Amino acid sequence: MKNRLSGLACLVALCCAAPLAAQQTPPTQAPPPPSQPQNQAQPPDAQAPPPPSSPQGGAQPASDETPVLPGKLPLPPLPKVIDIRMPGERGFSIGIGGWSLTSRVSIVKGRAAGTEYPGNLGLNSAQKYGENVDFAIAAGLHNIVRVTADVDRASGSTYAPTAMVLWDRQYNAGDYITTGYRMRHVKVSFEYLTWPYPVKTSRFRLKSLWQIQYVDLQSTLNAPLNSTVDSNGNPLVDANGNLVEYDASGSKWFLLPSIGLGMQEYLSRGISLEVNGSGFLVPHHANVWDADAALNIRVGHYEVRLGAKAFHFQTSYNADFAMKGTLLGPFVGLRWRSDGTK
Numbered sequence: 001m002k003n004r005l006s007g008l009a010c011l012v013a014l015c016c017a018a019p020l021a022a023q024q025t026p027p028t029q030a031p032p033p034p035s036q037p038q039n040q041a042q043p044p045d046a047q048a049p050p051p052p053s054s055p056q057g058g059a060q061p062a063s064d065e066t067p068v069l070p071g072k073l074p075l076p077p078l079p080k081v082i083d084i085r086m087p088g089e090r091g092f093s094i095g096i097g098g099w100s101l102t103s104r105v106s107i108v109k110g111r112a113a114g115t116e117y118p119g120n121l122g123l124n125s126a127q128k129y130g131e132n133v134d135f136a137i138a139a140g141l142h143n144i145v146r147v148t149a150d151v152d153r154a155s156g157s158t159y160a161p162t163a164m165v166l167w168d169r170q171y172n173a174g175d176y177i178t179t180g181y182r183m184r185h186v187k188v189s190f191e192y193l194t195w196p197y198p199v200k201t202s203r204f205r206l207k208s209l210w211q212i213q214y215v216d217l218q219s220t221l222n223a224p225l226n227s228t229v230d231s232n233g234n235p236l237v238d239a240n241g242n243l244v245e246y247d248a249s250g251s252k253w254f255l256l257p258s259i260g261l262g263m264q265e266y267l268s269r270g271i272s273l274e275v276n277g278s279g280f281l282v283p284h285h286a287n288v289w290d291a292d293a294a295l296n297i298r299v300g301h302y303e304v305r306l307g308a309k310a311f312h313f314q315t316s317y318n319a320d321f322a323m324k325g326t327l328l329g330p331f332v333g334l335r336w337r338s339d340g341t342k
Contacts, residue, residue, distance in 0.1 A: 082200050082201060083141065083198050083199050083200060084199065084200070084201055085141070085142065086203070086266050086269065086272075087269055087270070087298055087337065087339060087340065088144075088272075088298075088303075088337055088339070089138060089141075089142050089144070089339075090138050090338070090339040091137075091138060091337065091338030091339040092135070092136060092137040092138070092337075092338050093134075093135070093136045093137075093303075093335050093336060093337040093338065094133075094134075094135055094335065094336050095133065095134045095135075095136075095303075095305075095333055095334060095335035095336070096131075096132070096133050096333065096334060097131070097132050097133075097134075097305065097331055097332060097333025097334065098129055098130060098131050098132070098331065098332065098333075099129065099130050099132070099309065099329050099330060099331030099332075100128075100129055100329045100330055100331075101128060101129065101130050101152060101154070101327045101328065101329040102327070102328060102329055103123075103125050103128070103152070103154050103325055103326070103327045104122070104325055104326050105122075105123045105125060105154070105181055105219075105323065105324070105325030105327075106120065106121065106122045106123065106323070106324055106325060107119065107120065107121050107123070107166055107167075107219060107250075107321055107322075107323055108120050108317065108321065108322045108323070108324060109320075109321060109322075110316075110317050110318060110319045110320050110321050110322050111317055111318050111319075112318060112319055112320045113165075113320045113321065114320065115165045117163060117164050117165040117170065118162055118163075118164045118165075119164055119165055119166055119321060120164075121158065121160070121161075121164065121166055121177070121179075122158065123154075123156060123158070123179040123180075123181060123219065123325075124156045124157065124158040124179065125154035125155060125156040125179060125180070125181065126154065126155065126156045128152070128153055128154040128155070130150055130151065130152035130153070130327070131150070131151055132148060132149060132150040132151070132331075132333075133148070133149050134146060134147065134148040134149070134333075134335075135147050139190070141193070142193040142199060142205065143190070143191060143192050143193055143207075144190075144191040145188075145189070145190055145191075146187075146188075146189045146191060147186070147187070147188050147189075148186070148187050148189075149184070149185070149186045149187075150183075150184070150185040150186075150311075151182070151183070151184055151185075152182070152183045152185070152327060153180070153181070153182045153183075154180065154181060155178070155179065155180035155181075156178075156179050156180070157176065157177065157178045157179060158177055158179060159174055159175065159176055159177065160172065160173055160174060160175040160177055161173065166221055166248055166321075167219075167221065167248040167249060167250040167321060168248055168250075169221065169245065169246060169247070169248035171223060171246070172226075175223045175225075175226060175246075176223060176224070176225045177221055177222065177223050178221070178222045178223075178224060179219070179220070179221055180219065180220045181217065181218065181219040181220070181323075182217075182218050183215065183216070183217050183218075183313075183327075184214075184215070184216040185213070185214070185215050185216075185311065185313075186213070186214040187211055187212070187213045187214075187290075188211060188212045189209055189210070189211040189278075190209070190210045190211070191207045191208075191209055191262055192207055192208050192209075192210065193205060193206075193207055194206050194207055194208045194261075203265060203266035203267075204263075204264070204265050204266075205262075205263065205264040205265075205266075206261065206262075206263055207261070207262040207263075207264070208259070208260075208261060208262075209258075209259060209260040209261060209262050209276065209278045210257075210259060211257065211258045211259065211260070211278055212255065212256075212257055212258075213255070213256055213257075213258050213280075213288050213290075214253070214254075214255050215253060215254055215256075215288065215313050215315075216251070216252075216253040217251060217252045217253065217313070217315065217323045218249065218250070218251040219249065219250055219251070219323065220247070220248070220249045221246075221247065221248045221249070222246055222247040222248075223246035224246075226246050228243070228244055228245065228246070250321060252315040252319070252321075252322065252323050253315075254286040254288075254315055254316070256280050256282075256286055256287075256288055257280055258278045258279055258280040258288060258289070259278060259279075259280065260276065260277050260278025260279065261276075261277060261278075262274070262275070262276040262277075263275045263276075269298075270297065270298040270299065271295070271296065271297055271298070272295075272296045273293075273294075273295060273296075274292075274293070274294050274295075274296060274307075275291075275292070275293045276291065276292050276293075277289070277290070277291040277292075278290060278291075279312075284316075284317055284318070285316045285317070285318065286313075286314060286315050286316050287312075287313075287314050288312065288313050288314075289311075289312050290309065290310065290311040290312070291309065291310050292307060292308070292309035292310075292331075293307050293308060293309070294306060294307030294331075294333075295307060298337070298340075300340050301336055301337055301338070301339075301340045302334065302335070302336055302337075303334070303335040303336075303337055304332075304333075304334060305331075305332065305333035305334070305335065306331075306332055307330070307331060308328070308329065308330045308331065309328070309329070309331055310326065310327065310328035311326070311327045311328070312324075312325070312326045312327075313325060
């Protein structure tokens with residue numbers, strides 16, 4: 001009986017001790033994975049994150065690649081347009097020239113004249129010569145900025161058709177009057193290629209001309225056969241006691257814009273035909289127009305120009321007197337071009 005009680009007590013003690021031992025034993029942890037060396041290559045999927053997806057769900061292309069739409073090939077590059085420049089369309093040029101002109105210049109009485117006497121007289125100038133200089137520089141593909149300056153002089157003589165006042169002098173009918181004038185003309189022109197564009201291999205140029213023109217005129221008159229002394233040799237005086245004189249002078253000027261067209265045909269790299277015309281009109285005020293045509297022959301850096309030109313001007317009639325006239329004649333010129341005929 002004692003043995004049975006002892007065995008039962010050992011069994012109870014063993015059952016109580018098993019749960020306590022399980023609580024005191026720490027749980028077994030898995031060992032950490034071995035760390036990879038820093039210089040060891042990572043797998044491909046760890047080297048770079050996946051590309052961001054587009055709103056449609058597809059992957060976006062890299063920034064340095066041409067985007068390609070699904071199911072379409074990339075567009076080929078545009079072909080390069082051939083655009084040939086002819087001599088004179090690069091660099092700059094300097095030129096001189098002269099022309100033999102026939103002129104019809106007149107003094108016209110204006111609306112602000114303070115006299116009732118007539119005041120219209122044609123200067124009847126004899127044939128004279130004019131000189132000019134020009135400078136041009138290329139301004140973009142086939143465009144040119146050009147500055148020209150002309151100085152023209154002429155003199156002649158005529159008779160007063162009736163008693164008249166010209167500038168500040170009075171002349172009698174039949175007086176022999178010597179006349180002369182000087183004109184200075186400066187023109188700044190932007191020659192813009194209008195057609196064809198692109199030029200490609202064409203040898204024809206149509207240009208629109210955008211210009212500013214300055215004209216300065218001065219005229220002189222005299223009656224050398226009229227006496228300024230009486231029969232006794234005393235100076236003649238008028239009713240106001242002023243000495244009687246017959247020389248007179250006056251000047252007018254204006255500044256106007258002008259627009260026009262220019263055409264040029266290259267017969268070869270050394271020969272071209274050129275025609276230009278422009279003008280501007282303000283009714284009852286100043287107006288101007290000019291035109292020229294030339295055959296240009298280039299040899300190396302030098303260009304010889306042979307042609308003809310015309311120029312018309314009129315100052316405002318709202319002044320005391322106005323001047324108007326038309327000059328025309330043949331001209332010859334010589335230019336030096338920086339680009340030659342290459």
